[in-house]
Amino acid sequence: MENIISLTNISKTFGNKKVLDNITFQPQNGKIIGLIGPSGAGKSTIIKVLLGMEIADSGSAKVFGKTMPNRQLLSRIGYMAQSDALYGQLTAQENLEFYAEMLKISKQEQQKQIAKVAKIVDLTESLNIKADDYSGGMKRRLSLAIAMLGDKDLLILDEPTVGIDPALRIKIWKELTAMKNQGKTILVTTHQMDEAELVDEVAILHDGKIIAMDTPDVLKMKYEADSIEQVFLKAEGED
Amino acid sequence: MRAWAISKRVTKELLRDKRSLALMFLAPILILSLMKVVFNSNSTIDVNIATVNVNSSLVKQMDDQKHVSAKKYSTKKSADKALKDQKVDSIIQYKNNEYYATYANNDPSKTSAVKMTLKSSMSAVGIKSMQEQIITMKSMLPESVQSNMPANSNGSQVKIHNSYIYGDGNTSFFDKIIPILMGFFVFFFVFLISGMALLKERTTGTLDRLLATPVKRSEIVFGYMLSYGMLAVFQTLVIVLFTILVLQVQVIGNILLLLLVNLVFALVALAFGLLMSTFARSEFQLMQFIPLIVVPQIFFSGLIPLDNMASWVRYISYIIPLNYAGNAMSGIVLSGNGLVSILPDIGILLIFLVVLVTLNIQGLKRYRKV
Numbered sequence: 001m002e003n004i005i006s007l008t009n010i011s012k013t014f015g016n017k018k019v020l021d022n023i024t025f026q027p028q029n030g031k032i033i034g035l036i037g038p039s040g041a042g043k044s045t046i047i048k049v050l051l052g053m054e055i056a057d058s059g060s061a062k063v064f065g066k067t068m069p070n071r072q073l074l075s076r077i078g079y080m081a082q083s084d085a086l087y088g089q090l091t092a093q094e095n096l097e098f099y100a101e102m103l104k105i106s107k108q109e110q111q112k113q114i115a116k117v118a119k120i121v122d123l124t125e126s127l128n129i130k131a132d133d134y135s136g137g138m139k140r141r142l143s144l145a146i147a148m149l150g151d152k153d154l155l156i157l158d159e160p161t162v163g164i165d166p167a168l169r170i171k172i173w174k175e176l177t178a179m180k181n182q183g184k185t186i187l188v189t190t191h192q193m194d195e196a197e198l199v200d201e202v203a204i205l206h207d208g209k210i211i212a213m214d215t216p217d218v219l220k221m222k223y224e225a226d227s228i229e230q231v232f233l234k235a236e237g238e239d
Numbered sequence: 240m241r242a243w244a245i246s247k248r249v250t251k252e253l254l255r256d257k258r259s260l261a262l263m264f265l266a267p268i269l270i271l272s273l274m275k276v277v278f279n280s281n282s283t284i285d286v287n288i289a290t291v292n293v294n295s296s297l298v299k300q301m302d303d304q305k306h307v308s309a310k311k312y313s314t315k316k317s318a319d320k321a322l323k324d325q326k327v328d329s330i331i332q333y334k335n336n337e338y339y340a341t342y343a344n345n346d347p348s349k350t351s352a353v354k355m356t357l358k359s360s361m362s363a364v365g366i367k368s369m370q371e372q373i374i375t376m377k378s379m380l381p382e383s384v385q386s387n388m389p390a391n392s393n394g395s396q397v398k399i400h401n402s403y404i405y406g407d408g409n410t411s412f413f414d415k416i417i418p419i420l421m422g423f424f425v426f427f428f429v430f431l432i433s434g435m436a437l438l439k440e441r442t443t444g445t446l447d448r449l450l451a452t453p454v455k456r457s458e459i460v461f462g463y464m465l466s467y468g469m470l471a472v473f474q475t476l477v478i479v480l481f482t483i484l485v486l487q488v489q490v491i492g493n494i495l496l497l498l499l500v501n502l503v504f505a506l507v508a509l510a511f512g513l514l515m516s517t518f519a520r521s522e523f524q525l526m527q528f529i530p531l532i533v534v535p536q537i538f539f540s541g542l543i544p545l546d547n548m549a550s551w552v553r554y555i556s557y558i559i560p561l562n563y564a565g566n567a568m569s570g571i572v573l574s575g576n577g578l579v580s581i582l583p584d585i586g587i588l589l590i591f592l593v594v595l596v597t598l599n600i601q602g603l604k605r606y607r608k609v
Contacts, residue, residue, distance in 0.1 A: 051451050053607050069609040071453055079451040085444035087248065089255040094248075101244035102452035146448075 002065045004029045004154055004185045010059035012045055019045045021208035027201050032180050034196045035189045037205030043189045047156055051079060075103055078155040080147035084139040088132035092123060092142050095131055103150040117145040120175045122168060136163045155186045173198050193229035202228060204235050211235050241454050245462025259432055267424040267478050275486050278413040284352045289318040289327040300360040307356050329353045405573050406489050417488050418568035419540050421478050422561055425471050425501050426508040427533055433467050434512035434525050450607040460599045464506055471505025472498055491575035497568060503588045504564040510595035517602050536561040563587045
């Protein structure tokens with residue numbers, strides 16, 4: 001079967017800075033893939049290319065076997081941005097309804113799905129509160145819930161657990177794992193190295209290049225490290 | 240329908256932002272009320288004239304006119320002093336069979352008022368002396384001829400009856416500018432608030448997130464147009480009803496046509512605001528467009544007659560949307576123009592609209608490539 005995410009020889013330059021340098025990234029389907037790297041390494045640009053917000057200068061970017069940008073495909077991709085990106089004057093319920101409308105989910109199905117995603121992120125009790133009145137963690141969770149709407153095959157989550165307390169973080173990771181077990185592919189960027197241990201495959205991004213990519217255990221063996229954090233430091237040192 | 244969902248969302252956000260809402264509805268009412276007071280008090284000009292060595296009947300004729308007071312001064316010197324002390328606005332001196340007028344001219348409208356007074360009084364005095372001469376001449380004619388002449392020719396006043404197509408004798412400058420002001424308010428507030436709204440979507444990241452859904456770029460623009468179109472109709476209704484019921488301004492034409500013009504114009508303003516917001520990186524940068532783009536519109540809006548301007552200035556006015564909206568609305572309010580006569584203006588506004596909307600839909604490509 002074809003890879004759901006398939007970037008081949010992608011390069012992208014902004015001004016005179018080469019943000020992505022001949023990247024090939026074809027993770028396995030049905031896994032949680034972690035993308036780690038310092039800020040400015042090109043994580044966000046990879047996401048933008050995958051969503052069709054940017055076009056690579058060279059190389060091919062395919063999602064679900066189709067070349068991006070492709071508007072229709074976006075209904076199969078759930079996206080959670082780094083910023084919370086919520087409509088502050090609207091309640092959580094209204095935010096969710098709005099994005100459900102954008103996905104053209106039928107009215108009855110909307111309520112079912114909203115109830116489901118709200119339960120996952122533990123916001124069922126607070127759905128009628130304005131997003132502006134949410135705490136930072138609640139905003140993050142609502143943002144994640146929006147990305148989960150529409151039962152998508154591919155989730156792209158940019159720093160999904162920043163500002164979320166540990167108990168809920170474990171819960172969210174459990175849910176991501178459950179979604180993976182249903183056959184969904186999940187791409188997660190993160191700064192938190194302990195989270196990188198939880199993914200099936202880690203890609204380490206440095207200066208616009210993927211300098212290492214494998215399962216966390218294999219990477220740790222390869223770099224003779226105890227944690228992904230050490231792997232990251234060693235890989236970065238070698239580069 | 241996604242456009243409908245977007246317009247519902249934009250409207251909801253607007254309705255919950257009480258301050259902006261108040262700005263859109265109360266600010267025009269406040270400004271219009273103030274303008275009404277200010278312009279009405281200014282509509283009469285009182286002038287004081289100093290006369291030196293001028294025939295008493297002319298002085299009396301001038302003094303008898305409304306809002307004019309003419310006073311004799313014995314010497315030019317004392318009159319000069321009065322002029323300098325701003326006790327009088329001008330001096331009229333009779334010397335060597337000629338009149339010499341000196342004006343303070345710190346208020347040109349007073350200068351022209353004095354000029355008019357002098358002219359009309361001189362001709363009035365002239366007519367009076369002619370009438371006196373005719374009567375004298377008539378009395379010298381033989382009886383038989385005198386009896387054949389119309390009896391009432393001895394200076395009886397001819398009455399003038401005034402009637403007005405628009406308003407009445409008290410119609411002031413305010414009435415003339417109100418249609419243009421209506422258009423300006425709609426333009427200004429829709430431009431500002433819609434520009435801010437899209438800018439906020441960009442800076443908070445909701446635009447990116449929205450574009451990460453399968454929404455079409457055109458659906459976003461149409462969604463905004465729907466909600467702001469409705470809002471502009473309400474705003475116009477409030478302004479129109481207020482000006483008619485409270486400010487007692489007469490609207491000859493159809494109010495529905497007025498709403499139509501304002502709706503189209505508001506959509507132009509919206510498309511303009513959305514477009515400009517893509518050139519601004521912050522709220523403050525968007526505000527910087529106000530003196531550059533919004534204020535100059537006033538000069539070409541028809542508040543100041545364009546016919547007397549240099550031709551190149553008139554060419555600029557062709558690309559100013561407010562010019563067309565103001566023209567159409569003045570026509571409806573002041574002359575009772577119907578749909579047919581405002582169609583050219585509406586047509587041009589629609590061309591503006593199509594061009595701006597197309598630019599906006601294309602412009603969103605910056606944030607998503609399809």
